Amino acid sequence: MKIISSIQNSYIKDLLKLQDKSRERKKKGLFLVEGQREISLVLKGNYEIDSILFVAEVFSKEKAILLNIPTSKYIEITKEVYQKLAYRDSTEGVIAVVKTKEFKLDNIEFNTPTPLILVLEGIEKPGNLGAMLRTADAAKLDAVFIANPKTDMFNPNIIRSSVGCLFTNQIAVGSSEDVSNFLKNKNIHIYSATLQNSNEYHKNDYTKPTAIAVGTEATGLTQIWRDVATQNINIPMQGEIDSMNVSVAAAILTFEAKRQREFKI
Structure with a gap:
């Protein structure tokens, strides 16, 4: 399983752009969703998950697997990386990178x-x-x-x-x-x-x-x-x-x- 420990990682930098800029979300066709409940609703809404980032000390691998997402999509990150990406004050230790939909x-x-x-x-x-x-x-x-x-x-x-x-x-x-x-x-x-x-x-x-x-x-x-x-x-x-x-x-x-x-x- 891939592990990212640096906020200078290029993938993490790209994800930060998704949080901050609408044009990046539109360009990449991706957005971030934070929290276990919200991610479960993403799945119920038939959105496609690109990857799952989680902090093992906060959101265990066993809990991550319960989301029923292929393990190949999991990326373990450190608390420092999570805190940089997290938008909310509460800490659940899990963030999904999700593919956008067109609302036609x-x-x-x-x-x-x-x-x-x-x-x-x-x-x-x-x-x-x-x-x-x-x-x-x-x-x-x-x-x-x-x-x-x-x-x-x-x-x-x-x-x-x-x-x-x-x-x-x-x-x-x-x-x-x-x-x-x-x-x-x-x-x-x-x-x-x-x-x-x-x-x-x-x-x-x-x-x-x-x-x-x-x-x-x-x-x-x-x-x-x-x-x-x-x-x-x-x-x-x-x-x-x-x-x-x-x-x-x-x-x-x-x-x-x-x-x-x-x-x-």
Whole structure:
């Protein structure tokens, strides 16, 4: 089994570039995933593992083998090397180098006649995007569409904040035009979270094929989503501010739709 003990190793230097630079992830078609739970979700999501780096004193060879990955992919590293590569403060002693996937609209498949979808347009903060992927997993949504993306989906902040839910959701990425056209062609009702020409979110029926679209906190959804909406919706504010964090708003809207479907209003 290969052992790497120096942070000056050329392979380790290449991996550090993957952590820091989106263009390197796109160029190499690789990204890093840290932690046993997240790696297990990578495997469930049918991603291909390029290699597994582990610290033997922290993450034993026996535990590594339980991941059911060919031993030829294992690389033992020292704590010093691990600490250089690790993105999180917690120490689990294992990092996977994973091959990227393309999130194509054409790959989306619905296993129900009434899918529930979350559309995220132009979300800039990886932490918000990751939090909404976590919500989508918790609600077991049929898909998440990223419209007009502002960051690559393999940003380590997205992986960390989604606690691996990047790998558990069915995801597609495209322009707002392409995503909205896809939804219209599938006869999916679109509910756009915006103040203009909207009604209160709980007054709508989400038991039909439904997509809920949210935009950035600064500018909201673009006109495209206001125009294609079956109904624009809002969450009434009762305090001094007129908006809330987009990930919180997405969770409220998502679980209202889930509530309706459970009780069949």
